[in-house]
Amino acid sequence: MSRTKTSSDPLIAQLRSVLPDSCIVADAVSMKPYECDGLSAYRQMPRVVLLPESVEQVQAIMKICQQSGTPVVPRGAGTSLSGGAMPHKNGVVLSLARLNQILQIDADNRTARVQAGVRNLQISEAVQHLGLYYAPDPSSQIACTIGGNVAENAGGVHCLKYGLTVHNILQVKMVGLDGELVSLGSSALDSPGYDLLALLMGSEGMLGIVVEVLVRLLPRPKVARVLMAAYDDIGKAGNAVASVIAAGVTPGGFEMMDQAAIRAVEGFVNAGYPTDATAILLCELDGTEEDVAAQIGKVEKLLATSGATDIRLASDENERIRFWSGRKNAFPAMGRISPDYYCMDGTIPRKELGRVLTQISAMSGKYGLRVANVFHAGDGNLHPLILYDASRPDEFQRAEAFGAEILDLCVAVGGTITGEHGVGVEKIDRMCVQFDQVSLSQFTAIRRAFDPDGLLNPDKAVPTLARCAEFNAMHVHHGELPHPELERF
Amino acid sequence: MTCLANEIAAAVQAAYSTQTPLNILGAGTKSFLGQQDLDGKPLDVTGHNGIIEYDPAELVMVARAGTPLKHIEKALAEHHQMLGYEPPFVDSGATLGGSVAAGLAGPRRAYAGSVRDFILGANFVNGKGETITAGGKVIKNVAGFDLFRPMARSMGTLGVLLKIALRVSPLPEIEKTLLHEEHDERTALKKMNQWVTGTQAISATAWDGEIIRIRLSGSASGVEHARSLIGGEYLTGGDYWHDLNNFKLDFFQQPGRLWRVSVAPMSEPLGENLNQLIDWGGAQRWLISDDPPDEIRSRASQLGGHAECFSKDNEVATFHPLKGSLLAVNQRFKAALDPAGILNPGRLYPERQINGD
Numbered sequence: 001m002s003r004t005k006t007s008s009d010p011l012i013a014q015l016r017s018v019l020p021d022s023c024i025v026a027d028a029v030s031m032k033p034y035e036c037d038g039l040s041a042y043r044q045m046p047r048v049v050l051l052p053e054s055v056e057q058v059q060a061i062m063k064i065c066q067q068s069g070t071p072v073v074p075r076g077a078g079t080s081l082s083g084g085a086m087p088h089k090n091g092v093v094l095s096l097a098r099l100n101q102i103l104q105i106d107a108d109n110r111t112a113r114v115q116a117g118v119r120n121l122q123i124s125e126a127v128q129h130l131g132l133y134y135a136p137d138p139s140s141q142i143a144c145t146i147g148g149n150v151a152e153n154a155g156g157v158h159c160l161k162y163g164l165t166v167h168n169i170l171q172v173k174m175v176g177l178d179g180e181l182v183s184l185g186s187s188a189l190d191s192p193g194y195d196l197l198a199l200l201m202g203s204e205g206m207l208g209i210v211v212e213v214l215v216r217l218l219p220r221p222k223v224a225r226v227l228m229a230a231y232d233d234i235g236k237a238g239n240a241v242a243s244v245i246a247a248g249v250t251p252g253g254f255e256m257m258d259q260a261a262i263r264a265v266e267g268f269v270n271a272g273y274p275t276d277a278t279a280i281l282l283c284e285l286d287g288t289e290e291d292v293a294a295q296i297g298k299v300e301k302l303l304a305t306s307g308a309t310d311i312r313l314a315s316d317e318n319e320r321i322r323f324w325s326g327r328k329n330a331f332p333a334m335g336r337i338s339p340d341y342y343c344m345d346g347t348i349p350r351k352e353l354g355r356v357l358t359q360i361s362a363m364s365g366k367y368g369l370r371v372a373n374v375f376h377a378g379d380g381n382l383h384p385l386i387l388y389d390a391s392r393p394d395e396f397q398r399a400e401a402f403g404a405e406i407l408d409l410c411v412a413v414g415g416t417i418t419g420e421h422g423v424g425v426e427k428i429d430r431m432c433v434q435f436d437q438v439s440l441s442q443f444t445a446i447r448r449a450f451d452p453d454g455l456l457n458p459d460k461a462v463p464t465l466a467r468c469a470e471f472n473a474m475h476v477h478h479g480e481l482p483h484p485e486l487e488r489f
Numbered sequence: 490m491t492c493l494a495n496e497i498a499a500a501v502q503a504a505y506s507t508q509t510p511l512n513i514l515g516a517g518t519k520s521f522l523g524q525q526d527l528d529g530k531p532l533d534v535t536g537h538n539g540i541i542e543y544d545p546a547e548l549v550m551v552a553r554a555g556t557p558l559k560h561i562e563k564a565l566a567e568h569h570q571m572l573g574y575e576p577p578f579v580d581s582g583a584t585l586g587g588s589v590a591a592g593l594a595g596p597r598r599a600y601a602g603s604v605r606d607f608i609l610g611a612n613f614v615n616g617k618g619e620t621i622t623a624g625g626k627v628i629k630n631v632a633g634f635d636l637f638r639p640m641a642r643s644m645g646t647l648g649v650l651l652k653i654a655l656r657v658s659p660l661p662e663i664e665k666t667l668l669h670e671e672h673d674e675r676t677a678l679k680k681m682n683q684w685v686t687g688t689q690a691i692s693a694t695a696w697d698g699e700i701i702r703i704r705l706s707g708s709a710s711g712v713e714h715a716r717s718l719i720g721g722e723y724l725t726g727g728d729y730w731h732d733l734n735n736f737k738l739d740f741f742q743q744p745g746r747l748w749r750v751s752v753a754p755m756s757e758p759l760g761e762n763l764n765q766l767i768d769w770g771g772a773q774r775w776l777i778s779d780d781p782p783d784e785i786r787s788r789a790s791q792l793g794g795h796a797e798c799f800s801k802d803n804e805v806a807t808f809h810p811l812k813g814s815l816l817a818v819n820q821r822f823k824a825a826l827d828p829a830g831i832l833n834p835g836r837l838y839p840e841r842q843i844n845g846d
Contacts, residue, residue, distance in 0.1 A: 108682065108755040131686060153631050164629065166638070167606050182814040187753035188794040189599065189772045190592075190642065192809035193819045198605055198638035202631040219686040242546035248569055248659030287689045290710040347627040349547050379628040380547075419629035427632075434632055438619040442826070443634050449825040450818070462633070 011068055011092075012048055018060035023098075025049040034093050037078040037085040038140070041342075041396060042425055046073065046087030053098045055173075055181065055211045062209065063179035065092060071455050072177075074205040076117065076148030079140040081343060082424030084152065084204050088458060096147050099211060102126050110217040111170060111187065116147025116210045120154075123215060132217040135162035138420070139328065147210040153202030155420035157253040157327075160378035161286075162218065164420075166201040171214035174200065174207070177451050187214060199446075204422055205457035207450040221286035224252060226320045227299060229308040230277035234258065237279040238353040240306035241377045244283065245350075247302055249295055252286035254378030255327050258357070261372040261385070262326075268333035271326025272319070274310055281308075281377065282323055330374045331385070338370070338387035342399045346410030347381045347419035359409055360384055367402040369395070381419035382410070408433055423461040431461075432468035433475075440465060490539030492553065494612070494620065494651050500532055501649060501831075502618025510834045513645040515555065515587030518578035521801040522591055523644050523808070523836040534649060535584060540564055541652065542626070549609065549626050550657050554586025554650040561585060565657055573601045573658035577734045586650040592642030595734040596693035596704065599754070599769035600685075604641040607656050611637035613648035616827025626654040639822075645833040647826045661692070661706035666729060669701040669721035674758050674767075677701055681770040682755055690715040693730055696767040697740065704730055733768065740766045740775070746802060748776040748785055752794030759788055786810075808837060 012026055025031055026048045036043045047070075052058045065072050071091030078085050087093050099115035102123070106112070107130050112123055120141040124133040137156035138144055144154070150172060153165045162168070171185035185197035200207055231237040237256055244251065257265070257280055262273045273280055281303070285295045296313065303311050314320035334341040348356055357373060364371045370387040384406055388399040407417040407430045417423070417430040431440065443462045450456070463471070504511050512529035538555035545568035552561060558572070558579040565571050575595025576588040589611075592604045610624025613636075623636035640647060671677045674696070681694040681701060690711045693704035703719060705712040716723075732738045741747065743764065750759060754771035766775040778785060782798065782805050789796040795809035811819055823830075 106753075106755075108679075109753045110682075111753070153635075155629055159629065163602070163606070166635070167602060176814070176818070180814045180817075182818055184815075186793055186795070188751040189769065190603065190751050192795045193811045193815060194643060194647070194822055195605055195639040195641060196818060196822060198635055199822070201638075202635060221689070222687075245548060246546040246568070248662070250659065288687070288711060288714055290714040291689060291708055294708040294710050347629045349544070349549070349627060351544065351547065376629070381629045414625070415627050416625050416630040416632050418632050419627070420631060422631055423633075431632060435622060439622045439633070442615060442619065442621045442636070445825040446634050446636065446822070449821040 009047065011064070011070060014064050014068070015048070015050065015061065018064065019050065019052065019057055023051045023053060023057065025051065034075070034078070034087060034095070037075070037080040037083060039081050039083040039086070039424070039426055041390075042083040042086050044087045044089055046093045047090055049093045049095060051095045051098050055099070055175065058094070058175045058209055058211055059179040059181060061092070061094060062175055062177055065455060066177050066179070066453065069453060069455065071458050072209070073457055074147075074151070074209050076145030076151070077119065077140070077143045079144045079148065080152065080422060080424060081345070082418065082422040082426040084422050084424035084457070084460060086425055091458075094209060096145065096209070096211070103212070105130070107132075109187065110219075111214055112217055113212065113214050114146055115212055117145050120144050120146060120149055127217055131220050133220050134215050135168055135218050136165050139331070146213050146215065150201060150210050150213060151203065151205050152420070152422045155376075155381070157255065157376065160254060160376070161250045161252050164201075166198055168216045169197065169201070169213060170216055172197060172200055172210055173212035175209040175211055177208070177453065177456055181211075182208070185214070202422070204424065204461040206447050206461060207456065221252070223289050223292045224284055224286040224320065225292055225296060226282055226284040226314045226323050227296065227303065228273070228312045228314070228323050229281045229283070229303040230274045230310040231279045231281070231307065232277065232309055233307070234279050234357050235354040236307040237281055238350065238377075240281060240303055240308065242350060243302045243306055244299055245378065247298060249285070249299055251283050251299075251378060253282065253284040254376070255282045256280070256375040256377040257327065257330065258373040260370065261330055261374050264333040264337050264372055265326040265330055268336050269325050269329045271322055273326055277309065282327055327374065330372075334372060334385050334387060339389045339391065340387070340396075342386040342388060342403055343421075344384045344386065344403045344406050345381070345418050345421040346407050346415055347379070348410050348413050348415035350377070350380045352413040352415070356382065356409060356413060360406055363402055363405055367398045369399055369402055371402075376419070379419070380415065404430065425460050428460060428463050429467070429471045431463050432471045437465055437468070440468065491536055492539075493534070493537040497532070497534060497537060497649055497651065498614045498618050498620050501614045501616070504530065504831050505617050505829055508829050508831065510831050513649055513833055515584040515590075516557070516582040518581050518583040519587060519591045519593065521799070524806065524839065527833065527835055529831075529834065532649065534586060537651065538584070545570055548628070548657050549654060551626055551652060551654045552585055553652055554584065554589075556585045558583050558585060558588060566660070569660045570657045571660050572655070573607050574598065574604045575734060576604070577736075580735070585653055589641050589650060589653060590643060590645045596695065596730045596768060599694075599772050600692050601658065605638040608637050608641065609654040609656055611640055611650055611654070612652040613640065613650045615648050616829055616832050620651065621648065624654065628656055644837040646823065646837045648832065662708050663712055664692070664704060664706045665712055666724040667703040667705060667716060667719055667721040668724050669703060669719060670699065671696065671701050672699060677767070678755055678771045684715075684719055685770075687718045688715040694770045695733060698765075702729055738766070740777075743777050745777040745779050746805065747799040748778060749797045749799050750774040750776055750785070750789045750794060751797070752789060752792045756792045756794065759792075806839070811838070
């Protein structure tokens with residue numbers, strides 16, 4: 001029985017001329033899982049969900065959507081934390097999940113050519129026997145797709161040393177709104193023309209549909225060892241991070257957790273963290289045996305000098321994995337101590353950490369909601385987790401207002417509203433705080449260069465000036481943005 | 490330390506309103522790159538200079554586009570840091586803005602990243618005279634389009650850079666160069682690409698037909714370990730990598746057109762008995778050849794790469810031509826930033842090509 005047979009939508013009839021029924025999902029029950037992504041507070045049922053199985057089908061879909069003026073929301077695995085894949089009510093959700101083939105592994109050049117729906121971790125698994133891996137490791141890497149990683153310029157724990165998605169992709173094949181296939185970048189390290197490959201990274205589905213990606217693979221480091229240091233003061237922990245970086249060491253991973261996060265995690269996975277510590281640092285050093293040995297000696301001294309109350313070197317691989325399990329389970333651990341949590345994603349210059357955490361703590365009192373902080377300390381990417389209960393009236397609204405105030409503070413101290421989760425629908429109003437009008441107009445002009453009809457993931461990532469005018473009327477007092485004393489970058 | 494941001498924006502606004510082409514000038518150290526038949530009104534941006542912000546522990550520097558790289562490298566060296574993309578022409582006065590616009594990176598590029606990989610954000614004046622902000626000054630930032638990255642290699646045709654935030658890199662504790670004899674091209678390529686699987690210390694490799702030179706950077710023990718893996722003697726005296734990066738090696742002084750061929754590192758040889766110097770572990774191949782330009786470009790294209798002519802030659806375009814749907818998106822992107830086509834017209838591609846006439 002066809003799942004689409006009850007539909008009388010003319011768009012769906014047209015799509016059926018280019019797609020088999022098995023690629024079209026149009027009934028409410030089957031579409032339900034697509035109504036939201038990882039940010040489940042924002043939901044919208046789409047008009048239809050499409051699951052093409054070939055690039056040609058993607059091209060045919062795009063032509064139909066352009067001709068009929070239908071919005072297109074591309075979707076990978078739907079793990080976005082900013083509502084980037086939230087459907088449009090008149091639009092199609094274009095899932096790339098079935099473009100899931102690893103097309104070619106080039107061991108000599110250390111690259112892999114994969115379709116957009118291939119999962120991030122799947123790439124590393126496929127090349128493990130060659131001693132290689134794909135470096136960017138967002139925490140959703142078991143599920144998230146490489147196409148989605150391109151759209152969000154995904155990061156992860158190891159990006160201080162090994163870079164973001166933008167640093168690890170050589171080429172992308174993309175289908176434009178007009179259905180044309182265009183190849184950006186190449187197997188070489190640079191390509192003729194403008195660097196549109198870099199522009200595409202983090203463009204949140206507004207420029208085209210990613211269908212194929214050529215990724216760089218790295219040799220697996222021979223050795224990885226992790227140090228854990230405990231502090232009785234957040235400021236001291238922040239200074240310790242600065243001193244390690246200033247000494248010329250680039251750790252493979254460098255993470256911080258505050259007391260609320262440590263306690264939640266210990267109750268959940270027993271990672272061996274000291275629950276009386278105000279903050280802990282995890283510092284992973286990787287490379288050859290010789291490099292790692294030299295760096296561990298150096299880092300241990302710096303951590304001790306910076307006032308650590310306890311320093312432990314994971315004695316073996318099991319303990320290393322246990323130390324990391326705490327950090328990696330920080331989000332689910334929150335689910336154990338709170339019915340719901342709201343994860344923020346600002347980045348700040350590291351030296352502002354003490355000031356920002358103090359103010360977040362004050363906001364926690366003001367909004368009457370608990371907060372725990374995990375922090376990619378090496379690159380300044382802060383993830384405050386706001387704990388709330390969605391079943392209580394107005395708690396989510398308070399959580400949102402709390403989160404928005406944190407993001408305004410991140411911008412005010414010279415940072416950004418999003419380090420790796422994207423703007424999506426969630427932070428679109430905050431774009432009006434971070435960027436001025438001419439810059440937002442320029443972003444819109446870029447968008448129109450690729451999407452003259454405004455059909456690619458509309459109403460996300462880049463606000464219209466009208467929207468900002470409305471937002472500013474509500475939030476700007478006496479014509480000034482929050483923290484007017486601070487110069488915007 | 491002078492800020493001319495308002496003056497530069499006003500000059501571009503005026504040029505936009507009168508449709509006057511502008512010829513943006515830095516120190517002119519890369520004037521040999523790109524088409525030279527420009528008759529635009531000169532816009533000298535070297536007066537807009539100075540380091541605005543530098544905190545070594547943040548690994549971030551913010552500086553005005555006209556700042557000489559010499560000043561930047563000096564400030565960084567005082568804190569044992571450096572520019573990770575190893576730009577050329579520092580001694581001859583190259584500016585930060587020019588180094589970004591031309592996008593040339595040194596021998597470290599294959600191991601550390603390109604110019605665009607180190608940019609965190611920029612302020613620039615678009616072709617309408619508006620001052621645009623993209624990115625910021627933190628290492629992780631996905632808000633807004635990363636318009637600052639395509640500024641690299643744009644040859645000033647997308648905007649006039651005002652202020653650039655860069656991620657900077659620690660200086661290695663020690664740096665040494667190994668000499669490893671090898672006469673066969675395929676074997677040399679294979680070796681250069683295999684060694685990196687055993688060490689993270691390699692920061693440059695080049696092959697001149699007889700010898701592979703390998704630069705090792707890192708801790709003393711890490712460098713020694715790499716040497717034991719690779720074998721060979723240390724080079725003493727001279728500054729090979731500086732001379733390679735600045736076109737000072739004898740190789741570059743020979744007669745004939747100089748080509749830069751960019752391909753995947755393990756690509757097949759470009760041909761037999763070539764006069765070439767292979768850099769970036771095989772990904773950048775310098776070729777001296779008076780063969781027809783179309784033949785050289787087509788060989789590079791066959792290998793999935795492209796070829797650029799680095800000799801000043803009115804008969805030969807510097808950059809590899811674009812075609813089809815790729816040309817179309819380049820034209821639309823350019824028009825979104827510079828609708829009147831007044832920024833360095835023709836410097837990257839002939840005007841009629843990039844503006845779609």
